[in-house]
Amino acid sequence: MKLLILGGTKFVGRHLVETALARGHEVTLFNRGRLNPEIFPEVEKLRGERDGGLDALRGRRWDAVVDTSGFSPRVVRDSARLLADAAGHYTFVSSVSAYRDTNVPGVDESYPTASVTDERLREAEALPQSELITAPFFGEMYGALKALCERAAEAEMPGRVLHVRAGLVVGPHDYTDRFTYWPRRVAEGGEVLAPADPARQVQFVDARDLAGWILDMAGRRRAGTYNATGPDYELTMGRFLEECKGAVGGDASFVWVEDEFLLDSGLQPWMEIPLWATPRGENRYLLSLNVGRAVAAGLRFRPVAETARDTLEWDLTRPPDAERKAGLSREREHEVLAAWHARRQGD
Secondary structure (H helix, E strand, O other), X not given: OEEEEEOOOOOHHHHHHHHHHHOOOEEEEEEOOOOOOOOOOOOEEEXXXXXXXXXXXXXXXEEEEEEOOOOOHHHHHXXXXXXXXXXXXXXXXXXXXXXXXXXXXXXXXXXXXXOOOHHHHHHHHOOOHHHHOOOOOHHHHHHHHHHHHHHHHHHHXXXXXXXXXXXXXXXXXXXXOOOOHHHHHHHHOOEEEEEOOOOOEOOOEEHHHHHHHHHHHHHOXXXXXXXXXXXXXXXXXXXXXXXXXXXXXOOOEEEEEOHHHHHHOOOOEOOOEOOOOOOOOOOXXXXXXXXXXXXXXXXXXXXXXXXXXXXXXXXXXXXXXXOOOOOOOXXXXXXXXXXXXXXXXXX
């Protein structure tokens, strides 16, 4: 398969390239050449900008395109329009954040998507995509923009677009640290603050599993919308942490702290305590989506312990002083645990 990847050097794109090459596919990358330009020397690299700099793509043909780097509906529309006659299939890597909310469990692909006013959309699309993702309002508009990107791609290539609503994507090269925090912290041992309750469901997908499935779907020219997260059984936070411990070793002991106490202590879900979906707000079931359609289409999941072990192994190759983008500092963790123990003793 002749494959064009828009992006291809950052996390999901990187795993897509590695998997595609291992399968013998012919890969072309299109990006600005600013992030990890030295990797994949054997791959054809076309340079350009998603914003008005697509000339390097003209006059070429591919079997399939995978768009890993689209955030602006205008940019995705322009790319899909240019490539509509150059490729038979287009995969857009979207997000489960595209849903209007996830305040009910088991949200499937028919659930309403997020929206944004025309005025806010004009504000977003007035910016180059490279500036949009750093704009102060980007976080609150991210889901709606992804949903509009899906519509833009579909409008240009109707019936030929695979919309991958990815959940939390994890594994080696995860620059967000939202999963990496846990195997690293568990490996350090001692008392580990864990967000209650241990029976709450969590979901994520290893980037390598996601990449392999995307390539399978592109090869079969499968279109439509899929919740691409997992696993294919109900994984609880308690089981996840025990799997991490079994994979990385150590003497970690988990201290399960009540949600209300964590919130009253000022701790933030997701980034400060990864995989903690607060019971307050509109996304309390973000980690319990219906993944049956993707599983039926062949999405498979490696063991959690393998993902944890491989992620820690990669993490240990990073400089010790590398910035960690998610997770509690040890000082803050000790402070909250001390307060929690004091409260328990006083009850």
